[in-house]
Amino acid sequence: MANIAISGLNKTYGSFRAVDFIDLNVQEGEFVIVLGPSGCGKTTTLRMLAGFIEPDGGQVILGGRDITYEPPYRRNIGLVFQNYALFPHLTIFENVAFGLRRRGVNHSEITPRVKDALSLVDLSHLTDRLPRQLSGGQQQRVAIARAIAIRPDVLLLDEPLSNLDAKLRLQVRDELRSLQKRLGITTIMVTHDQDEAMSVGDRLVLMRSGRIEQIGSPDDLYNRPANRFVADFIGRTNFLRGRIEKDQAFHSEGGIVLTSASQPPGATEAMIRPEAIRVRSVPEQSGPNAISGTIHGHVFLGGLIELAIDMPGGERITGVISPRELEEAGVKLIPNAPVYISVAPKDVVLL
Amino acid sequence: MQTKPIGAAALLIPATGLVLVFMGLPLIYLFRYSLNQYVPGEFIVDGFTLENYRIFFSEAYYLTGMWTTLLMAGAVTILCITLGLPIANWIARQSGTLKTILLMAVILPLFISNAVRAAGWMVAFGQAGVLNYVLLQLGLISEPLQIMQTPIAVFIGMTAVNLPYVVLTLQSIFEGLDENIDFAAASLGAQPLQSFFLVRLPQVVPGILAASMLSFILAMNAYATPVLLGGPSFRMMAPMVVVEIMNKANWPLGAALAFILLATTVAISILAALFIRRRY
Known part of the structure; x- marks a missing residue:
């Protein structure tokens, strides 16, 4: 050895x-x-x-x-x-x-x-x-x-x-x-x-x-x-193109505003893992990174459900969520139904 | 819907028919001739006798011819395999232009007829031939060697004829070997020569047997090379068949010799095939 x-x-x-x-x-x-x-x-x-x-x-x-x-x-x-x-x-x-x-x-x-x-x-x-x-x-x-x-x-x-x-x-x-x-x-x-x-x-x-x-x-x-x-090769990922504005938040091209735990200068993309996405059927009262969208479709992955969500600006975010969590959140898997998502700032990685 | 496999078999009918008409029938004819009686001066005398086969087995002239044929075919095959293995192994490991050139060098001799190649050897081996000239000039010999009209000339000539077939057969088999197995052997500490003898060679044994059979069958039935390089006193079976039929007009004995040669070759091939199947 x-x-x-x-x-x-x-x-x-x-x-x-x-x-x-x-x-x-x-x-x-x-x-x-x-x-x-x-x-x-x-x-x-x-x-x-x-x-x-x-x-x-x-x-x-x-x-x-x-x-x-x-x-x-x-x-x-x-x-x-x-x-x-x-x-x-x-x-x-x-x-x-x-x-x-x-x-x-x-x-x-x-x-x-x-x-x-x-x-x-x-x-x-x-x-x-x-x-x-x-x-x-x-x-x-x-x-x-x-x-x-x-x-x-x-x-x-x-x-x-x-x-x-x-x-x-x-x-x-x-x-x-x-x-x-x-x-x-x-x-x-x-x-x-x-x-x-x-x-x-x-x-x-x-x-x-x-x-x-x-x-x-x-x-x-x-x-x-x-x-x-690296982000793309390892695991599944959502990428949002955009840039960091003066308010220190990341503004995507579709108008989504995200706060991140770190702000590397010159970042042009935000990366969010699908399992970092939380869903709600009603808007969250407070907290960062609460975004509303509509359900595009879903795929069963055995124990988990992959949910495609259309953002108002035309972007699409994929989340991977357990059926139990969906049930507790009261989210119905109906196309075009409104859905509210949130991401913890530490799960938003700016690149 | 799947059509019955009879469709595929039907496609073989023309080819099978050709083989039957142009190979099977003549063979049956020849076999019938071999049972005829030989009456000098008369062409075909119908009969039903084993006399021709008895002659073969009782006369030293014919038995020696068969023995020479077997020995020559065996020796040529052994030399072809011995030379062919390293050449084929080496070619299989090359790539690109060099490999193409090497393969062409092996294949090109096959474009030239055996008789023409034998003529080439005659030029090389003759009393005043290239080989003797070079050896004399180098002072290695004091008088020309007698190579032409000896079994040695036939041996060299036939080896040259068979070697390309053997090399091509073995090369295709070496080509199919898994490179990772060589890598594994090397990583375990086998040096290149050990790797060849312990790992590569055992994997190509069935191929060696196949190439040996090919070379052996070709050598058993060789005609041009023994006739042209061996001279009148050197006798192998195929030329002896021709002598009986063409020179002595003894069709029955010629046919019997042809059948004995065929039977011996087929028997040895079947034994070798059985050996391959049992071992591998």
Whole structure:
């Protein structure tokens, strides 16, 4: 186990800057998620860490050791891929033993270490099977066991859950998370799925066009996005264009006046998360950010209801509200019915 | 509404008909000939005898020919696979223009007929040929090597004929391998050579067997190369069939030889196919 210090790492393909001078420090035992849309450079970054792509410049320091130009087979980094990438011709046991044998681990030690690794992922009973005889979820757990059996300094996960169906994805995700905490292994996971990122990561690194847009905790990125891209990428959001007037309030183009907890100078947009929207059937007597509108329509999201509300100025705000709250507020889901909404100033983020 | 699958099967009728008329019938005819009696000076004498097959199995001339054919086909196949594996693996890992050039270099020889290529080898291997000239000039040999009209010349010539087929077959299989599996092997500590032997090679075993069968069948039935490079005293089955039919006008024995060659090739192919299916 070790920390990773990445500095000035960059890679260009022709005129395309795949990774544009990124700096990132990952602490020992930390679970860091690199996420972003496809083509943002996250996979290129991961492959440079693993040693499959040679960077044009920059440095990767792993536990004090400069591995920037080390071949992959000398890095001691465990890898898990989206498509499992198990060795199809080897049994589960031999798959997990592969890295140990390459390291010249003592013969008598191999069996217990393979068994240990497989029991961590609850698969000790399947040692004699071939990969194709296992389900996708089992194969991915074997891949995880194979990667941790070598006691790597770092675990790199490349979209490890994307090939699994929705239910299995949650299960393997939670297993992965608890295993990572139990072993205290420094882990970097690449994903395009923000829900996955929010639920397992200690810290998130959001990338776009080869650059890092924001590094922070899931809470930071969700509630204190650095810019519109981050706000838009993480979760669903209402954006209102406008500007801060002399009264220190934000005036949207449609004439909505919002007070916010912070007023960054030059802000041109207000961001409000759908779940920050409160609804009433009668106008609120006092309090900031009380706005009236009309119901445009609604969508059931299982336990919650997504409500689209038309503002007088032509803007539309989406709220996500529980049916119970709607009932208590006495709001009827009738198109064009008047509705009154309010937002706490701390939930209005100006960008 | 879904139409019955008979519609698709019906589309195969013309092709099946062609195969039956132009391949099945001649084969049946040939088999019938192989049971005829041979009377020198007379073309067709209807009969019903296994005499021609008995001749094959009792005369060293024919058995040696079959043995030579099997040995040559086996040796050529082994060399083709040995050379083809690293070449195919290497081509599969290239990209862009280089890959196109390499693939063209493999495919282009197939545009030239076997006989013409054999003529090329004759120029290269002859007493005053290119190879002997170079070796003499370099002082590596003091007198020209006798390569033409030897099994070695046939061996080299046939390997050159079969190698493109083997490389193309293997290359397409290497191409289909998952790159992430190589990455996984490397991350687990496998150096490139270990990775090739422990991870890539085992994955392409079915492909190796398929390419071997292809090369073996081609070599078993080779005609132009053994005739042109092997000389009159070197005998393989396909040229022997031609000698019986064209030179000796012994159609019954020629037909019997052709059938024995066909049966041996098919039998070995089926055994190999069974082996592939059982193992993979």
